[in-house]
Amino acid sequence: MATIRELNKWANAHTSIPLDLLRIAFGAFLFIKGISFFTEGKYLHEILSTSGGFGSEMLLIHYIAFAHMVGGVMIIIGFLTRWSIWAQLPIVICAFLINFIFEFNLSNTLQAGIALLLCIFFLFFGSGKHSADYYLQMEK
Template sequence: MNNVKELNKWANTHTYFTLDLVRIALGVFLFVKGVYFITNIPYLVDLISPIDNIGGGMFLIHYITPAHLIGGIMIAFGLLTRWAIIAQLPILIGAVLVNFMGEMHSESLLLALATLAICLFFLFYGSGKHSADYYFKMYQ
């Protein structure tokens, strides 16, 4: 718990508006990806087909889209950012692994790696000073 408090103090003293814009863009991207998966279920089924023989294909479909939708909104507003990113990490790691297990799509691999790297950064950095977390902490 003390490590999280120390990380928050460091992040609040070293906050930049551009990092907040990157966090908001990440949240909007994940939300749009969730909407895209909801409107194109066959595309999502095709994406997870290399790991479908392991089992839990229907669970994955029902986990990926709500996690992207709700997590994207939470990340964009900076509300429980670290928890929302923790929910995104298995999806993003799976997105990277699916490219190696099935047909390689270099553009989706690069997108998944970039999103994973940004999520890992915000997992340690937190939501920053211009977020709902900071607002609730300071004005409650």
């Protein structure tokens, strides 16, 4: 717990508007991806079917889309950012690995790789000074 406090203090001391804009853009990207997975269910179905077919494929499709949409909104406003990133991390890691294990797609690999790097960065950095987390912390 002390490590998280120290990370928050460091992040709040070194925060800037461009990092907050990056967090907001990343959250918007995840939210848009979630919407695209709901509207284009065949696309995610094709991705998951190349991996040999899962018995619970519909459950995975809905989990991924819902996690991206809710997590994206939470990352945008900076509310429970690290928890949202923890929920996104398995999805993003699997998205990155699927491109190497099954069918390689450069565009998807770049998107998943950048998303993975941003997840790791914001997992340590947190939501920053211009966020709901910081506001609620200051209300204590």
